Amino acid sequence: MKITSFDEYQKAYKRSVDSPEEFWADIAGNFQWRKPWIKTLEWNFTEPNVKWFIGGKLNITENCLDRHLDKLGDKPAIIWEPNDPSEDHRILTYKQLHEKVCQFANVLKNNGAKKGDRICIYMPMVPELAIAVLACARIGAVHSVVFGGFSAQSIADRIQDAQCNIVITADGGFRGTKEIPLKNVIDDALVQCPSVKKVIVLTRSRTPISMLKGRDLWWEDEIKKVETQGNTTCPAEEMDAEDMLFILYTSGSTGKPKGVVHTCGGYMVYAGYTFANVFQYNPGEVYFCTADIGWITGHSYIVYGPLSQGATTFMFEGIPTWPNPGRFWEIVEEYKVNILYTAPTAIRSLMSFGTDVLKDKDLSSLKKLGSVGEPINEEAWHWFDENVGHKNCPIVDTWWQTETGGIMISPIAGVTKTKPTFATLPLPGVQPVLVDEHGNEVEGNGVSGFLCIKFPWPGMLRTTYGDHERCRQTYFSAYKGKYFTGDGCLRDEDGYYRITGRVDDVLNVSGHRIGTAEVENAINMHASVVESAVVGYPHDIKGQGVYAFVVSPNKHGDEDLTRKDILVTVTRIIGAIAKPDKIQFVSGLPKTRSGKIMRRILRKIAEGDTSNLGDTSTLLDPAIVEEIKAGAL
Numbered sequence: 001m002k003i004t005s006f007d008e009y010q011k012a013y014k015r016s017v018d019s020p021e022e023f024w025a026d027i028a029g030n031f032q033w034r035k036p037w038i039k040t041l042e043w044n045f046t047e048p049n050v051k052w053f054i055g056g057k058l059n060i061t062e063n064c065l066d067r068h069l070d071k072l073g074d075k076p077a078i079i080w081e082p083n084d085p086s087e088d089h090r091i092l093t094y095k096q097l098h099e100k101v102c103q104f105a106n107v108l109k110n111n112g113a114k115k116g117d118r119i120c121i122y123m124p125m126v127p128e129l130a131i132a133v134l135a136c137a138r139i140g141a142v143h144s145v146v147f148g149g150f151s152a153q154s155i156a157d158r159i160q161d162a163q164c165n166i167v168i169t170a171d172g173g174f175r176g177t178k179e180i181p182l183k184n185v186i187d188d189a190l191v192q193c194p195s196v197k198k199v200i201v202l203t204r205s206r207t208p209i210s211m212l213k214g215r216d217l218w219w220e221d222e223i224k225k226v227e228t229q230g231n232t233t234c235p236a237e238e239m240d241a242e243d244m245l246f247i248l249y250t251s252g253s254t255g256k257p258k259g260v261v262h263t264c265g266g267y268m269v270y271a272g273y274t275f276a277n278v279f280q281y282n283p284g285e286v287y288f289c290t291a292d293i294g295w296i297t298g299h300s301y302i303v304y305g306p307l308s309q310g311a312t313t314f315m316f317e318g319i320p321t322w323p324n325p326g327r328f329w330e331i332v333e334e335y336k337v338n339i340l341y342t343a344p345t346a347i348r349s350l351m352s353f354g355t356d357v358l359k360d361k362d363l364s365s366l367k368k369l370g371s372v373g374e375p376i377n378e379e380a381w382h383w384f385d386e387n388v389g390h391k392n393c394p395i396v397d398t399w400w401q402t403e404t405g406g407i408m409i410s411p412i413a414g415v416t417k418t419k420p421t422f423a424t425l426p427l428p429g430v431q432p433v434l435v436d437e438h439g440n441e442v443e444g445n446g447v448s449g450f451l452c453i454k455f456p457w458p459g460m461l462r463t464t465y466g467d468h469e470r471c472r473q474t475y476f477s478a479y480k481g482k483y484f485t486g487d488g489c490l491r492d493e494d495g496y497y498r499i500t501g502r503v504d505d506v507l508n509v510s511g512h513r514i515g516t517a518e519v520e521n522a523i524n525m526h527a528s529v530v531e532s533a534v535v536g537y538p539h540d541i542k543g544q545g546v547y548a549f550v551v552s553p554n555k556h557g558d559e560d561l562t563r564k565d566i567l568v569t570v571t572r573i574i575g576a577i578a579k580p581d582k583i584q585f586v587s588g589l590p591k592t593r594s595g596k597i598m599r600r601i602l603r604k605i606a607e608g609d610t611s612n613l614g615d616t617s618t619l620l621d622p623a624i625v626e627e628i629k630a631g632a633l
């Protein structure tokens with residue numbers, strides 16, 4: 001399954017295009033199936049309908065746990081570093097992880113969970129989060145992990161959309177100096193969620209919380225019950241390749257976040273294949289992905305990808321800058337991390353502290369570096385290369401999305417020649433195309449366009465939960481017969497791909513996807529707001545910042561207080577990650593005669609580039625532009 005030279009890459013790529021089914025059947029053969037598939041692929045991108053490994057039966061946890069027990073049973077599966085460095089770290093071997101997953105799977109069963117049920121997980125970055133995820137997969141329940149930074153309202157929306165019957169959470173969590181009151185947030189969310197019958201609560205922060213009789217249960221008590229029942233093993237549920245594995249909500253350009261659906265067989269094959277290849281993982285290496293399991297990067301490259309390959313995956317509860325900005329480097333030194341996979345926003349934030357914190361750290365264990373989540377700028381790329389990799393580690397700039405399930409365009413570490421800011425070449429099995437605004441394919445090199453994928457890959461989304469039409473509309477209707485990514489892209493003279501950023505109304509703030517419409521809806525809920533328009537602007541550390549233009553005639557004369565009220569409102573409706581960085585009060589928004597907000601103009605103003613705003617003659621009230629320009633922050 002592992003490609004180890006550029007020549008092999010080229011051959012594999014060609015084969016994956018000429019005979020995709022044979023190519024993928026061979027890759028899938030590296031996994032453990034209860035029953036082999038009958039047909040490798042069935043697809044059309046019109047409905048869309050995509051099925052991989054049809055008739056195949058498996059359980060992803062057998063691939064992530066059971067099949068490693070003989071050889072790797074005593075090897076670390078998860079190494080966990082707590083937020084507070086004075087607290088003990090934890091190591092779970094494959095045997096221990098297997099046992100804990102089985103136990104918790106039995107806890108879920110004891111509480112009525114069945115195959116196909118949707119279970120919401122809202123937890124801090126502790127090993128029990130990975131255990132909860134795997135326990136769901138073990139019994140065939142569909143997990144829907146919600147990132148710990150989302151608000152009660154966001155959780156309620158997601159729980160209602162998926163009709164979850166169980167929530168798994170913790171009393172609280174730690175991130176830097178902050179304590180996050182997870183259970184309290186869940187309690188607020190559940191006021192709106194009658195589908196939830198049981199809440200299982202892990203003890204982590206010892207924050208006082210309310211525990212409702214009949215609904216709320218302590219994780220530890222439930223484990224004890226299972227132990228007294230002697231229920232320490234749990235046979236894995238046999239899943240169809242196309243059974244749902246998980247739902248993960250992500251923002252788009254319109255409306256509420258969509259539940260992206262991934263299925264068992266294809267996702268497993270894709271996460272494992274891409275992990276093994278991109279990072280060129282070798283047995284015994286310590287691999288540290290700094291993402292949170294609440295995002296797709298954590299699903300695919302902390303949990304499923306690495307574990308399916310018998311890797312040692314490192315989990316960190318805290319943040320890169322606490323208790324000091326050398327925390328990542330202390331971790332690398334202490335645990336002899338070999339592979340570090342992080343985000344440009346983290347790199348830029350650490351850059352701002354200078355190289356002093358790095359000087360006395362031994363980073364010689366590092367062999368490979370990775371970047372994900374947003375375009376990496378040239379400066380950050382070189383800083384990472386020079387100060388972290390000591391020009392000795394290939395950097396894999398991995399482009400992919402929640403919807404793609406795994407890495408799509410990326411160097412293969414040590415195999416593909418890298419080029420700063422370029423995701424370089426598609427992995428074998430991935431067929432990217434650039435299209436122009438008319439939907440025509442832009443061929444040749446030295447061109448740019450909208451990035452689409454024209455052939456299915458096993459890790460792709462199958463639908464958006466409960467609303468297949470939305471899936472078709474969002475991804476398969478813009479360009480006929482193609483999956484549209486929402487990203488702009490250029491292909492240089494060497495055929496290398498560089499992703500230039502979203503071309504829709506989706507912002508990428510510190511690597512987090514945020515829909516402008518979502519933020520506007522939240523701002524508009526504030527009592528003194530009439531309407532608003534949200535755009536992104538370049539931000540030194542976050543990549544993009546959130547700039548809100550707000551019409552609020554009724555500010556009670558205290559703009560600053562209203563601004564703070566709006567921030568509190570957005571935090572309550574979505575979560576702190578969506579808080580605007582700038583709020584400019586305006587008396588109106590630039591609109592066309594048909595009432596459409598001209599975001600192009602607002603984007604330019606937010607970027608501070610007002611020299612050429614283009615044609616404003618079609619505006620209902622061109623004078624408003626002058627006012628907004630004059631008041632720009």
Ligand code: 6R9
Binds near residue numbers: 423500
């Ligand atoms: C994995 C993940 C997806 C969006 C995607 C794109 C941006 C991700 C990137 C990148 C440039 C990279 N993106 N990786 N842009 N270079 N290496 O981040 O998933 O949260 O769904 O975001 O992130 O704009 O469309 P997700």
